[in-house]
Amino acid sequence: MARILVVAEHRSGKLSDATLELCKAAKAIASAMGATPAAAVFYKDDSLANEVAKYIPEVFAVVDAKLEVYNAETYTEAVKAVVAAQDVKGVLIPHTYDGVDYAAKAALAIGAGIVSNCNKFEVQGGALVLTRNTYNGKIQEQRSIKTDKFVVTIEKGAFDKEAAGGAGSVAAVAATIPAPRRAFKEIVAMMAGSVDISQAKIIVAGGRGTKEKDKYNDVIVNLAKKLGGEYAASRPVVDAGWTDAARQVGQSGKTVAPVLYIAAGISGAIQHVAGMKGSQCIVAINKDPEAPVFNIATYGIVGDLFEVIPAVMAELG
Ligand SMILES: Cc1cc2nc3c(=O)[nH]c(=O)nc-3n(C[C@H](O)[C@H](O)[C@H](O)COP(=O)(O)OP(=O)(O)OC[C@H]3O[C@@H](n4cnc5c(N)ncnc54)[C@H](O)[C@@H]3O)c2cc1C
Structure with missing residues (x-):
């Protein structure tokens, strides 16, 4: 059965809340489209893939030292590898700084249409129709995708976080991850004492x-x-x-x-x-x-x- 695939997001070895929200979204979209929810985790080892398996039934892990920190080139290649190896219909990416950075590249790499900044979905006659913000949220518009595969970026807070408790499977997916052309140097911490x-x-x-x-x-x-x-x-x-x-x-x-x-x-x-x-x-x-x-x-x-x-x-x- 075709999969609705969440691409997990992490920083400093910790999953983002957006990943858990997308697990919820993937389950809802998969159920409405007759597909199955799954996730892809790109990291230096399989620890985060095992963590994500608590939230979604099937996880594909691409493991490579170059995936320890986010990079648009390595993530695009990893998305391509998972989509080539599995039957993937849709890819869900958090609408965050990182997600927005590589989502269009990933869509191009897998020949998918893309709708960004979505906060709601419905299925009309088997087709996915997405509601998205435009003009800074002043207008909500609906879009559907004409291509067979789709990439969607989802706004933070649009879905609740999925609760942990499942015991999903984790399968490795082989990928040749290129040496990125831009190098990660350091994460500059927010001002001391500042809150999130x-x-x-x-x-x-x-x-x-x-x-x-x-x-x-x-x-x-x-x-x-x-x-x-x-x-x-x-x-x-x-x-x-x-x-x-x-x-x-x-x-x-x-x-x-x-x-x-x-x-x-x-x-x-x-x-x-x-x-x-x-x-x-x-x-x-x-x-x-x-x-x-x-x-x-x-x-x-x-x-x-x-x-x-x-x-x-x-x-x-
Ligand atoms: C490119 C750009 C980016 C921007 N980004 C942001 C942003 O990230 N965040 C942001 O907030 N703004 C942003 N702004 C500014 C934004 O346009 C508004 O100017 C701003 O949000 C207004 O702030 P305010 O509501 O506090 O002030 P005001 O618009 O001055 O409103 C004050 C309100 O307080 C009410 N009031 C006054 N006294 C009392 C009282 N005693 N009891 C109850 N009510 C009272 C008044 O009736 C009024 O409605 C941005 C603007 C631009 C151009």
Whole structure:
């Protein structure tokens, strides 16, 4: 049976959350198309392939010392080898910096059509129809693929993470991995003490409506701490130096998809929304009832954040 193949993503020997989300997506797409879900893992040994086998029934491992770190040339060659060795219909790649870097090359190498930045799918008359973001999320468009094989990049947070617990098989796939023409030198760590808000389950974000640094700390940081979450900000807050750049959400900041996103004093500009629209529940607090943020909010509170947040804090005890 044809396979829907996830290409696993890892850094410093650790699988990304996007890989687990794609395992979920592969199972859903395979089930709708009458195919089977599988994954390909490219690494220096088979340790990560064994790890991925907890999430998906079939794993193909391409093992080569040159695959320890991501490289577009080596990954493209490895995708080609797995697709040549197995019956693969579709390849799913995370829509991340690395994924976007090699997905089109991989599609070209296997003669597949590609749709990028997808967040939903449906099957119409046996054909896969994908919904994707365009114009920074302002428009959602649907695309189908005319070629026999397809490559799809999937937006972070579009699917839940698959839970571990399975015991899939791992099979080695032979591949001749070329010496890449560009060399990996080092991973430059983020600023000491900075957080990765993209992993947070609860985020309280403050915008220009928080007025000044002390007030931002007083309402946003304290509510985030009280809820056991992370605090974040719109760009003007970061530009003003009220919090650090690692906490900016949006087009030029982080993309987040928490269970709960509280946006206080944020108007909902498209560049901000691009980074948080995948949140499961969005609570907007804004004194302007016409603020665009209310168009994407699950719950909207029209009011002064300096009254609403202290009232919420008091309720939380
Ligand atoms: C190329 C580019 C990239 C960008 N990237 C990003 C990005 O990554 N992230 C990002 O956030 N922006 C980004 N921007 C900026 C973006 O366009 C907006 O300017 C920005 O998001 C606005 O931030 P804000 O909502 O905090 O401020 P404003 O738009 O000024 O909104 C403040 C809101 O607070 C409300 N308010 C004021 N006082 C109160 C109160 N007391 N109680 C309740 N509500 C109150 C107001 O009604 C208003 O809606 C980018 C822009 C460009 C051009």
